[in-house]
Amino acid sequence: MNNTKLNDFNEIITGRRSIRMYDPTVKISKEEMTEILSEATLAPSSLNLQPWRFVVIDSEEGKAKLAPLAKFNQNQVKTSSAVIAVFADMNSIDYADEIYSQAVELGLMPAEVKDRQLAGIKGMYEGVTDEMKKDVNLIDAGLVSMQLMLVARAHGYDTNPIGGYEKEQTAEAFGLDAKRYTPVMLISIGKAAEEGYKSVRLPIETIAEWK
């Protein structure tokens, strides 16, 4: 991580707030954003299919297109360095060969393990409904989104995960078929220009039990 500003895990997770107002003069270079995405996508995914896809909206044109589709989040769209639209690819299985072959090439997996695992994955996928696929994809997209928000803080930025926007229309506005690319969330990212609010959490005894 060349651009790490903060490497204190405790500070990264306890200091994270949803930030809605950013310094509009701060841009994130394509190089650094690529680094951020590379670190975020170290997250695990089901069968390592990595269904996450990102549209990094950082141009004036892109933001102008997005603004009316995220009406309640105008400050984030206007002042952030970028809004990252996260999608989940319903055809992620199409990349299985590439992923598993690459693992063999890099010496991370014996070829016979690849062949066995690919056959297993493809066989399994035939019996999987669209709903099951979407469910798994959304969980995986959640995993990568969390890591992305934490990595952003390591780079000195803050974020706001946004669920309230026109999901299907956003896919279409950026040239993605919403049937294939399930919209997940928007994540605004930039240099914080406010402190954000602390928020409460339910006590562990309400949400967990030991068995």
Added chain:
Amino acid sequence: MNNTKLNDFNEIITGRRSIRMYDPTVKISKEEMTEILSEATLAPSSLNLQPWRFVVIDSEEGKAKLAPLAKFNQNQVKTSSAVIAVFADMNSIDYADEIYSQAVELGLMPAEVKDRQLAGIKGMYEGVTDEMKKDVNLIDAGLVSMQLMLVARAHGYDTNPIGGYEKEQTAEAFGLDAKRYTPVMLISIGKAAEEGYKSVRLPIETIAEWK
């Protein structure tokens, strides 16, 4: 974080591997597990409804009940300190009053903001289908699961996220109505007794575009 063993963010995210074999003599106390869950649930969620629920399976009886429902993951069930079954509560809205009132009590939110936001949330929820609720819940459950896996590393443990198990049966076996509590994943946690495998990721140019 009283029990932090590793606070190096870069090391936490780049060193994470799926670990399937643990030191079976290492237990995680209820106190430390509560700390781990408290830190994990600093993750954000849609409308701060925190739909995540956890069953921490760490007793012999609990593991014996789980083992036949996670057939392909026997090593994790047997050798881990615990397997955490993650669920998403389809009735998370029932906790909205508690969450928002607590925010007012702690001085984090003015009472009139609470009243306005709660009215908005409840109004919105009336128009939300079960499918939309489940989608949001799964994303939120993904967020918390990722943070949980990273927090585990900060505590000196490793994890394996497991999607291949009998989801509905697991809910029922532990006394949860699977219609209300959507099964998300199992996360085994414990002291690593193997190095785990490095795995490959798709290049950023395959999964991201700038607009």
